[in-house]
Structures are given as structure tokens and as C-alpha cells.
Amino acid sequence: MSSVPKFKLNTGALIPSVGLGGWGGLTKEERAATVPWFVTALKSGYRHIDTAWAYGTEKYVGEAIRQSGVPREEIWITTKLPWHHPGLRTAEQSIDESLKNLGTDYVDLYLLHWPQVIDWPDEDSEFLAEIKTRNSSPTFNETWVGLEEVYAKGKAKNIGVSNFSVQNLEKLLATAKIVPAVNQVELHPYLAQEELKAYCDSKGIVLTAYTPTGYNTVRSDPLIVELTRKYNVTPAQIILAWHNSRGVVVVPKSSDAQRQRDNLNLPNVAPEDLKRISALDRNERLCNKADPDGKVYGWTYEQLGW
Numbered sequence: 001m002s003s004v005p006k007f008k009l010n011t012g013a014l015i016p017s018v019g020l021g022g023w024g025g026l027t028k029e030e031r032a033a034t035v036p037w038f039v040t041a042l043k044s045g046y047r048h049i050d051t052a053w054a055y056g057t058e059k060y061v062g063e064a065i066r067q068s069g070v071p072r073e074e075i076w077i078t079t080k081l082p083w084h085h086p087g088l089r090t091a092e093q094s095i096d097e098s099l100k101n102l103g104t105d106y107v108d109l110y111l112l113h114w115p116q117v118i119d120w121p122d123e124d125s126e127f128l129a130e131i132k133t134r135n136s137s138p139t140f141n142e143t144w145v146g147l148e149e150v151y152a153k154g155k156a157k158n159i160g161v162s163n164f165s166v167q168n169l170e171k172l173l174a175t176a177k178i179v180p181a182v183n184q185v186e187l188h189p190y191l192a193q194e195e196l197k198a199y200c201d202s203k204g205i206v207l208t209a210y211t212p213t214g215y216n217t218v219r220s221d222p223l224i225v226e227l228t229r230k231y232n233v234t235p236a237q238i239i240l241a242w243h244n245s246r247g248v249v250v251v252p253k254s255s256d257a258q259r260q261r262d263n264l265n266l267p268n269v270a271p272e273d274l275k276r277i278s279a280l281d282r283n284e285r286l287c288n289k290a291d292p293d294g295k296v297y298g299w300t301y302e303q304l305g306w
């Protein structure tokens with residue numbers, strides 16, 4: 001077993017390679033119930049939490065940090081600019097809201113959550129109940145200028161994107177003054193994203209994997225189960241170790257204290273086994289799949305570059 005490594009970003013900052021996913025569920029009650037498990041995670045050694053305005057858990061992350069007694073400056077906080085804000089608020093107004101929710105005056109990483117812009121009619125409504133894309137909205141190139149400004153002001157120590165493909169990163173880099181430090185995307189052995197990984201490596205962008213364990217679908221793959229016996233660990237630990245070996249940051253979500261500890265404590269998997277895990281790739285999305293209309297939050301796979 002190894003201790004949690006840190007990966008260097010293009011700003012020089014060191015990001016803990018394992019963070020805790022901060023998605024808490026759809027209802028207000030589920031979200032409020034995150035505090036105790038954020039606290040157990042911090043107490044068992046997590047120093048990186050991944051949240052988002054859209055998750056409605058920023059204020060509970062802040063509350064858990066204060067309850068845990070761990071100094072704020074020891075914790076890496078990532079949050080995200082929601083995809084209905086562009087055109088309604090400046091990036092600075094968005095981050096100010098998130099900072100207020102979190103009870104801090106900076107975040108370690110601020111991500112543009114999605115490349116597209118949507119309408120979200122009622123901010124108190126359930127998570128994205130009604131979605132309409134605003135095609136006349138600011139482009140992500142325009143929104144990125146706002147992220148560059150909050151970086152310059154020190155409100156975000158690092159800035160990045162989420163759900164960006166090679167196609168959309170190319171468009172972004174055509175105008176960006178600052179290269180994103182991180183791109184957070186769905187990534188697991190069934191969706192290894194080899195092309196995106198190579199592209200991000202070539203531009204100095206670190207990938208963070210969401211849905212990193214691939215749910216029970218990937219965790220129950222026969223190869224993964226076989227390797228759990230060889231290394232005497234759980235399926236999630238095998239998969240998370242595979243990510244870290246590729247230089248990919250992971251943000252598994254667990255509300256269970258034992259599973260949180262497992263996810264932090266990863267084995268060294270031999271190169272020949274890592275190769276076998278990579279060979280499981282089947283370009284299969286498990287989290288954000290197209291709706292029956294063929295779209296994900298209003299954009300086609302073609303627009304998303306998927």
C-alpha cells in the first residue's frame with residue numbers, strides 16, 4: 001500500500017491524487033446528510049474534496065471542514081461554475097456565491113462544469129428538472145475569460161474545465177490566455193479516454209476522473225474481481241490504482257467510512273495487470289449518457305465531441 005501521492009499541475013500546484021466526490025443526491029435532505037460523511041473522510045485523511053454549485057453541497061463541505069478541525073489551508077477544495085450561470089452572472093459573481101457557501105475566500109480549483117449553457121428556471125428546483133439549451137448564450141471561450149479573471153484575483157488558485165473533449169479543448173485553446181490546469185471527465189476502465197489523455201498530456205492538462213470506480217458495472221468485471229484476489233484488496237482499490245498509475249486524479253464518492261479509507265489506500269498494481277485493465281476499454285459511458293433525444297444537457301455527442 002502507498003500513501004496518497006500528489007500530482008503537479010501546470011501552475012506548479014500539487015493536487016492530492018485521491019479526493020472525495022461531493023455529489024450528495026437530488027433532495028435537500030440527502031444533501032444536508034452529507035456533513036457526517038464529509039467529516040469522517042477528513043478525519044480519515046482526505047485532503048481533497050470535489051464539489052460543485054450544482055450539487056448543492058458546497059455549504060455542507062464548508063460546515064464539515066469547520067467541524068473536522070482540519071485547517072482550511074490543508075484541504076484542496078474543487079468547485080465548479082454551473083452551466084446556467086454564463087450570461088446571467090459574471091464568473092466573479094458565481095465564484096463569490098460558491099465562496100460564501102463554502103465559507104472560504106479562495107478555492108484551490110475552479111472548473112467550468114460543462115461547455116454548453118442551459119436555462120435552469122428555478123434554482124430551488126430539483127437538480128436540472130427542466131433543461132433548455134441557450135444557444136445564443138456566451139461561448140465557453142467568452143466564459144473562460146471570466147475564469148481567467150478570478151484566477152488573476154486569487155479567488156481560484158487554479159482554473160480548469162469539465163466535460164471537455166479534444167474538439168472543445170482545441171476551440172478553447174485557440175483563445176485562452178491560460179491553459180486549463182485540469183479537465184474533469186467521466187473516466188474508468190470501460191471509458192479509458194486514451195485520445196483525450198494523450199491530448200491533455202501534450203498540453204500539460206491533468207485529467208481528473210469522475211465516476212472513477214465505474215459503479216458496480218466495472219467493479220464486478222471478471223478481470224477486476226480476479227485482481228482483487230491477487231492483491232487482496234477491493235475492486236474499487238484496483239480501479240483507482242489503475243487511474244493513479246496513469247497520472248489521473250480520482251474523486252470517488254463514498255458515504256461509508258470503511259470504503260472511504262479503502263479508496264485512499266491503494267495497492268501498487270504490476271504493469272502487466274495495468275495493461276490488462278486498460279484493455280477493458282469499450283468507450284462506454286455510465287454516468288452522463290444521452291437522453292432519448294440523443295442529447296446530454298441539450299447538446300448532441302457531436303457538439304460535445306464525444
Ligand SMILES: NC(=O)c1ccc[n+]([C@@H]2O[C@H](COP(=O)([O-])OP(=O)(O)OC[C@H]3O[C@@H](n4cnc5c(N)ncnc54)[C@H](OP(=O)(O)O)[C@@H]3O)[C@@H](O)[C@H]2O)c1
Nearest residue numbers: 021022023050162210211212213214236252253254255259
Ligand atoms: N464533473 C462532472 O460533470 C461530474 C459528474 C459526475 C460526478 N462527478 C464527481 O465525481 C464524483 C464521483 O462520481 P460518481 O459518484 O459518479 O462515481 P463513483 O465515485 O465511481 O461511484 C460512487 C458509488 O460507488 C460506491 N462506492 C464508492 N467506493 C466504493 C468502494 N470502495 N466499494 C464499493 N462501492 C463503492 C458508492 O457507494 P457508497 O457511498 O455507499 O460507498 C457510490 O454508490 C462525484 O461525487 C462528483 O464529485 C463530476
